[in-house]
Amino acid sequence: MNSHLNVMVGGEAGQGVQSVGFILAKAFARGGYHIFADQDYESRIRGGHNFYRVRVADSKIAAIAEAVDVLVALNKETIELHQKEVAAKGVIVFDNEKITDVAGIPSAFGVPLERLAVEQAGDKVMTNTVALGAALGLVRYDFAVSEQVLREYFKGGDISANNIKAARAGCKYVQENYHGDFDRFLSPISQVKRMLLNGNDAISLGAIAAGCKFVAAYPMTPTTSIMEYMAAKADEFGLAMVQAEDEISAINMAIGAGYAGVRAMTATSGSGFCLMTEGLGLAGITETPVVIVEGQRPGPAVGLPTRTEQGDLQFVLYAHQGDFPRAVLAPGTFEDCFWLTVKAFNLAEKYQLPVLVMTDHHLASSYGTIEKFDISKVAIERGLLVSDKEANDSAYKRHLITESGISPRAFPGQGKALVVTDADEHDEAGHLIEDADTRTRMMDKRLRKLTGLSKEISPPELYGSAETDTLLIGWGSTRGAIREATDILCQEGSSVSSLYLSELWPFPSGNIAGLLDKAKRSFVIESNATGQMSRLIRTETGKKTGTILKYDGRPFTPNEIVQAIKKEGR
Amino acid sequence: MNSHLNVMVGGEAGQGVQSVGFILAKAFARGGYHIFADQDYESRIRGGHNFYRVRVADSKIAAIAEAVDVLVALNKETIELHQKEVAAKGVIVFDNEKITDVAGIPSAFGVPLERLAVEQAGDKVMTNTVALGAALGLVRYDFAVSEQVLREYFKGGDISANNIKAARAGCKYVQENYHGDFDRFLSPISQVKRMLLNGNDAISLGAIAAGCKFVAAYPMTPTTSIMEYMAAKADEFGLAMVQAEDEISAINMAIGAGYAGVRAMTATSGSGFCLMTEGLGLAGITETPVVIVEGQRPGPAVGLPTRTEQGDLQFVLYAHQGDFPRAVLAPGTFEDCFWLTVKAFNLAEKYQLPVLVMTDHHLASSYGTIEKFDISKVAIERGLLVSDKEANDSAYKRHLITESGISPRAFPGQGKALVVTDADEHDEAGHLIEDADTRTRMMDKRLRKLTGLSKEISPPELYGSAETDTLLIGWGSTRGAIREATDILCQEGSSVSSLYLSELWPFPSGNIAGLLDKAKRSFVIESNATGQMSRLIRTETGKKTGTILKYDGRPFTPNEIVQAIKKEGR
Amino acid sequence: MATIADYAGIPIAWCPGCGNFGILNSVKRALVELGMEPHQILLVSGIGQAGKLPHYTKGNVFNSLHGRPLSPAIGAKIANPELKVIAISGDGDAYGEGGNHFLHTMRRNHDITYLVHDNQVYALTKGQASPTSDAGFVTKTTPYGAAPPVNPIALAIVSGATLVSRGYAGDIEHLAGLIKTSISHKGFSLLDILQPCVSFNHKNTYNWYRERVYKLENEAGYDPTNKALALAKAEEWGERIPTGVIYRQDRLTYDEQIPALKMGPLVKQKIDPGLAAKLLDELL
Amino acid sequence: MATIADYAGIPIAWCPGCGNFGILNSVKRALVELGMEPHQILLVSGIGQAGKLPHYTKGNVFNSLHGRPLSPAIGAKIANPELKVIAISGDGDAYGEGGNHFLHTMRRNHDITYLVHDNQVYALTKGQASPTSDAGFVTKTTPYGAAPPVNPIALAIVSGATLVSRGYAGDIEHLAGLIKTSISHKGFSLLDILQPCVSFNHKNTYNWYRERVYKLENEAGYDPTNKALALAKAEEWGERIPTGVIYRQDRLTYDEQIPALKMGPLVKQKIDPGLAAKLLDELL
Ligand SMILES: Cc1ncc(C[n+]2csc(CCOP(=O)(O)OP(=O)(O)O)c2C)c(N)n1
Numbered sequence A, B: 001m002n003s004h005l006n007v008m009v010g011g012e013a014g015q016g017v018q019s020v021g022f023i024l025a026k027a028f029a030r031g032g033y034h035i036f037a038d039q040d041y042e043s044r045i046r047g048g049h050n051f052y053r054v055r056v057a058d059s060k061i062a063a064i065a066e067a068v069d070v071l072v073a074l075n076k077e078t079i080e081l082h083q084k085e086v087a088a089k090g091v092i093v094f095d096n097e098k099i100t101d102v103a104g105i106p107s108a109f110g111v112p113l114e115r116l117a118v119e120q121a122g123d124k125v126m127t128n129t130v131a132l133g134a135a136l137g138l139v140r141y142d143f144a145v146s147e148q149v150l151r152e153y154f155k156g157g158d159i160s161a162n163n164i165k166a167a168r169a170g171c172k173y174v175q176e177n178y179h180g181d182f183d184r185f186l187s188p189i190s191q192v193k194r195m196l197l198n199g200n201d202a203i204s205l206g207a208i209a210a211g212c213k214f215v216a217a218y219p220m221t222p223t224t225s226i227m228e229y230m231a232a233k234a235d236e237f238g239l240a241m242v243q244a245e246d247e248i249s250a251i252n253m254a255i256g257a258g259y260a261g262v263r264a265m266t267a268t269s270g271s272g273f274c275l276m277t278e279g280l281g282l283a284g285i286t287e288t289p290v291v292i293v294e295g296q297r298p299g300p301a302v303g304l305p306t307r308t309e310q311g312d313l314q315f316v317l318y319a320h321q322g323d324f325p326r327a328v329l330a331p332g333t334f335e336d337c338f339w340l341t342v343k344a345f346n347l348a349e350k351y352q353l354p355v356l357v358m359t360d361h362h363l364a365s366s367y368g369t370i371e372k373f374d375i376s377k378v379a380i381e382r383g384l385l386v387s388d389k390e391a392n393d394s395a396y397k398r399h400l401i402t403e404s405g406i407s408p409r410a411f412p413g414q415g416k417a418l419v420v421t422d423a424d425e426h427d428e429a430g431h432l433i434e435d436a437d438t439r440t441r442m443m444d445k446r447l448r449k450l451t452g453l454s455k456e457i458s459p460p461e462l463y464g465s466a467e468t469d470t471l472l473i474g475w476g477s478t479r480g481a482i483r484e485a486t487d488i489l490c491q492e493g494s495s496v497s498s499l500y501l502s503e504l505w506p507f508p509s510g511n512i513a514g515l516l517d518k519a520k521r522s523f524v525i526e527s528n529a530t531g532q533m534s535r536l537i538r539t540e541t542g543k544k545t546g547t548i549l550k551y552d553g554r555p556f557t558p559n560e561i562v563q564a565i566k567k568e569g570r
Numbered sequence C, D: 001m002a003t004i005a006d007y008a009g010i011p012i013a014w015c016p017g018c019g020n021f022g023i024l025n026s027v028k029r030a031l032v033e034l035g036m037e038p039h040q041i042l043l044v045s046g047i048g049q050a051g052k053l054p055h056y057t058k059g060n061v062f063n064s065l066h067g068r069p070l071s072p073a074i075g076a077k078i079a080n081p082e083l084k085v086i087a088i089s090g091d092g093d094a095y096g097e098g099g100n101h102f103l104h105t106m107r108r109n110h111d112i113t114y115l116v117h118d119n120q121v122y123a124l125t126k127g128q129a130s131p132t133s134d135a136g137f138v139t140k141t142t143p144y145g146a147a148p149p150v151n152p153i154a155l156a157i158v159s160g161a162t163l164v165s166r167g168y169a170g171d172i173e174h175l176a177g178l179i180k181t182s183i184s185h186k187g188f189s190l191l192d193i194l195q196p197c198v199s200f201n202h203k204n205t206y207n208w209y210r211e212r213v214y215k216l217e218n219e220a221g222y223d224p225t226n227k228a229l230a231l232a233k234a235e236e237w238g239e240r241i242p243t244g245v246i247y248r249q250d251r252l253t254y255d256e257q258i259p260a261l262k263m264g265p266l267v268k269q270k271i272d273p274g275l276a277a278k279l280l281d282e283l284l
């Protein structure tokens, strides 16, 4: 893996950090590069300190990296906070007419950002676009590609034109005035078109491809953009998106829609999921398919609303009273986000139960380039649906006890069959009961679904050899960082492999215990304070692992993992 | 243990099954007997089938038993459903003028219940009291004791007098007309006065003794009677009981009261606890003491509302996103209910965190006799409170980072110190923050409380020898049944011990792993479908145990456990 | 054509004499008189004595959580607007646990009929005060008397319900008529039904209600489209209690404003993953 | 005597020009003019831009969950009625997520002042429709326009709030007066404050509000104790928007009806386990 360039854009909320970062990413992607970009921002709309990191490479990357080649500093704080991260020959682009006291910083290269914006584009709001141009100039990137991206981003017209002028001015200024030893130049390398998207985009696309027809949700970081995406596409794709009054309502609406026969989902984060836990069990006992996207962020309670964590694993696995089957999937890549969302809808209907897709702020809001999904591979498996003819059978029983635990599913109004179900324990016909025998048989029936469901769960993915000294284990959004750390450590001569879980429940059978036995030592690397996956592995295999934990709200970098492993010695 | 008598009273809801059962229990208790009584009823107000079992012995008992000596059948269904449970020389008391087709049942002894009620007491509503008298007559119990209990129960006046007449008529009728070979006669054996109470009574008493000043709750079986008890005593004990609009509000009100400086609690069951999970984490991050009684019943969702289960263990342990400390206590006896509730309030304030008291329908609603609590042993430990003088310190920081993790606690309005806290991650002063360092330090601070807290948790209680073939493990309300099963198995010559957990989290260190290693085999006996405690033990010790599970909503009997163990062979 | 007999359900677990029987009979009668077949309707209920009603008649049934029937009702209605969706609650269910959904369902005007069995008490949990218990009502949880009640009729009027009525379980003829009107209404209709609970409410008994209820349709000049008049009527609770249609307004339902539904019920639309291809292109 | 300077808080993270600054300044001014000291007050807020207010001034602060400030406020007030309890919410907090608590807190008449920063949008989560967004308001979650709004003033009037007012963040003088009136009121007071959000609400701007708001106290003959009049005013939203005290009534607060509080604040009462002994005797 050859990491070509690392750009960081920093500034206050409201200064356009995100646009600059995204447009840079898009421009490089259009040139055939692979991108990974993440965002760091506060829970506020203006002010504070935000940054956006764009990593550019000529082969696939899936994590951020530390050393910054180009730091676009839209304010002074950015220089103060990040100058230490700038690489040897790196450059800090800043407005030398606004920030004047940075004399001692050799990497700093001043550009009159605001003045150029006013002079060339007529408005200082385009200061950030001038900075964008300056960055492009520094890396000597083909301006035509960026110009096209700017045009699309600003949707044509005067605004586009002015922004293009602003960017060009910044670019030109640097070309004419920069004479330092920066050497990370890039030019487009191919015409291959890859998608640039974030985790939430991929989940939304997965839901639409899977035929999701109903979404009810209540805004909450980091999943709000899923409901926004679905709302934007609702008309075109024949789906309904309801902004509910609260999360309780959201999940119950989705369950109602699922009962009525459409693929339905909701999306939330920890606090909202708390309020959905009762509905989760309602889906369990009524055997109603529903997909819940749970986007993790640092808890407890409101915690750090715009940051990342993987602290909800145990909660999601065990939420709600009593025992009932559920599935829990945890994508680790943008591809996973798409495919596991499709799978979630399939499992939900095949097994008639709630399926959780766990993501986190890092994965949800980071951008990356990936190949276009092969939509033709999306299979829709709706499970045991009764035919319209059978749906006229007056003896129909919604909760028929079967060997597989799965009862043929009719929809209300499909035919003359009545579809009866209940949050109380019920008989096969769906009516509430009190007797011990029916209760036990219904519990057994529902839990039997786990047998089939378990077979659907993919085993953990081993990267490297099973014969290894050190085994790194991860789940969810840390996948990219762990893989890259594995590569680095191997390159440095260590014997390291990694194991990655993306389908968490029913717990994948795979040979985890065997791998743990083989490895001399193993570490679960996860973004929480108590090692929740490590505990789960212990529960399921009886084996102990080491842990490398991080819970400051920031994502792991490959290098951090490498250092942590080295610190463990041996 | 000498089990002297087993009475079962059965009939429809509304026929007075519960009064008869309770009065019988009380009358025998007054005669110096030990009682254990449980209730089985449907989720309806009239009709259906209910029964009440009273077990009477001359030494301590803590579980129900199957063989029925006297079956008081207030309707025909009771005979049909329970005649098989009647012991060899047992008797079924029924109204032979109402139920006429029971010829083939030798144990049936008819009493004209309704007629006697009308003739002797002037109203057929006292039919049940006549039946009560008949039962007393059968066992030849001193009527004076029962008369006194009846007088108290019906609070004097005409109603008492008539009920006494009705009971006497039933008693007399049996004495004059019964000539069978029933031989389980009882007479008062001592003047010792024991309390007759149920688990909810004991929890309520514990809360009052511990100085709980604020309760907010929303009615839900099986904990409703806690809020009712607290409301009844509110005036006298200077406490406030608020019936909230929902459980979300209930827990948040209690947290507000806890923040303001009083001992506060709420009580609910699974579905209500779902709605409280968000508040749980609020208490966690704001470090607010609050006690939550979680009364389990069969789930998922509404499940079987008036029955019992232990299916919420994992949910309670892991509820809410992220990591934060909590304590979980699970009383197994009426004594535990009292003392662990007191402990819950102490731990909540000493460690400034939420404490859960897990009970279940069986424990909550079963009655038993126990010695009066020694109130003088109730210690109130409020933890690190600042003095009124310190509470004037304007530099006061509610979340001061300390070695123990515990910050000195002031109350708002106590002095000039401002008490600031936040559901967002915050600094020592309680104001919201965004930086990684403060976040990590605050997480560490809160989690450090676990060190002290762990030391407060009592180790599991071993009954019998550590050198055993078979180790039976239980938690919560199964304690009595497991102990008695242990005794029975030992008496039958097996090598059996049992281990009982009543303080569940932080998981008791004790030597569970060692005991598991020593025993040839071990079984966790629990009322749920997946063996949640068995999983927890596996998580904590790496060891596997067998399980004996029951999830039909009914409590374990000692005999069922004995049979299950025998079935396991060896 | 379905008959009353076709609407028979499983054995009933309510107390003899309970007002719920009157409601059940009225519901059946209304459905029969409207010529509806059981499979055309969806009964969504909460938890409580009221919530059991769907089991005691026939229809598609989703007996949901305490306080939550409106939310699944909304989801099902949007998924399949061809279903006649009737939600059923107790007063605790509707106005206590479910208060927030009540407000917002009305404001969005989902096309749902809401029958609330208002016995002014929590019956299934054995007699605690409910949000509609009269002020001062003494129960085990309110030994000093309940706080003043919510006013569901007034709430509905100010929250945008498009049909607001009150019925009385003791008058089946009248109640069945109101249920028919409510079911026939396009948009959200609240029908709050005074329901004697013979086991736990010894204040608001059959007699108590009978002495007070009167029919608005007999009141000359009452115009349910006049909001101010309706709000005044909503305040009336004491010597006289109005029943009948109290308020009515016309506005678009939520469903009518969902473009996706123009193509027919969502549940009848084919799933075609291929359609999503163009979304991928947008990201290139 | 505390001064405005004594009420300075931590650095403010709101957008320049936000209506919240006007509210913050009004709050400080009201507290100073009432002669209150920071330690005498308890500010309980929810989550949202509004919910940050307590950090930007001084007082005891319990910054709670989204939608939930009223509940901890109630608990704290009952535990210690000597505290002046002010709850602070956004419109989403108060009328969306927290709608049910809003209803029931009013009906029970807890002695709490409720300041709702009503910017008609979910600001902290970046601009979705809120329960008070004007009908048709287009956001990313409501591309076809928001449903008709709740009417918090009308809801408060019919739900038993004892003081109901509307303020405008652009008029600090007037707003500070309303805050003073609300804090001085015994019982539950709602003060819904029109608050321009310069980042996400480009419809209901300073200009928009300024052109519409007028003061009820200047309207001859307006009597806030007349419920029918108040309800009519509550309907007024368009060309003219009334501000000031819209409704007022007198009734006992919840605290006043708790016998335990007759002995003084619960938080000041000693804990004596021995007192429980007699309860044990009852069970013998
Ligand atoms: C979340 C939750 N909280 C509490 C309960 C317990 N519960 C069941 S029914 C009920 C109240 C019933 O009152 P209402 O809705 O008026 O119905 P009724 O029985 O009077 O018809 C309660 C509190 C529950 N099932 N779920």
Ligand SMILES: Cc1ncc(C[n+]2csc(CCOP(=O)(O)OP(=O)(O)O)c2C)c(N)n1
Pocket (backbone or CB within 6 Å): A218, A219, A220, A221, A247, A271, A272, A275, A302, D047, D048, D049, D050, D051, D065, D066, D089, D090, D091, D092, D093, D094, D117, D119, D121, D122, D123, D124, D125, D130
């Ligand atoms: C249970 C829960 N759901 C959702 C959120 C996310 N959230 C935070 S603030 C907010 C809405 C803010 O709107 P409003 O209350 O009007 O306050 P404003 O920011 O406009 O002042 C939401 C939905 C949350 N924190 N908790």
Ligand code: SF4
Pocket (backbone or CB within 6 Å): B045, B046, C013, C014, C015, C017, C018, C019, C020, C049, C119, C123, C124, C196, C197, C198, C199, C200
């Ligand atoms: S308890 Fe009341 S509401 Fe319930 S069935 Fe009996 S009478 Fe009816």
Ligand code: SF4
Pocket (backbone or CB within 6 Å): A045, A046, D013, D014, D015, D017, D018, D019, D020, D049, D119, D123, D124, D196, D197, D198, D199, D200
């Ligand atoms: S987003 Fe709106 S409400 Fe929030 S601070 Fe900015 S202007 Fe104010």
Ligand SMILES: [Mg+2]
Pocket (backbone or CB within 6 Å): C048, C090, C091, C092, C117, C118, C119, C120, C121, C122, C123, C130
């Ligand atoms: Mg009711």
Ligand SMILES: [Mg+2]
Pocket (backbone or CB within 6 Å): D048, D090, D091, D092, D117, D118, D119, D120, D121, D122, D123, D130
């Ligand atoms: Mg807002």
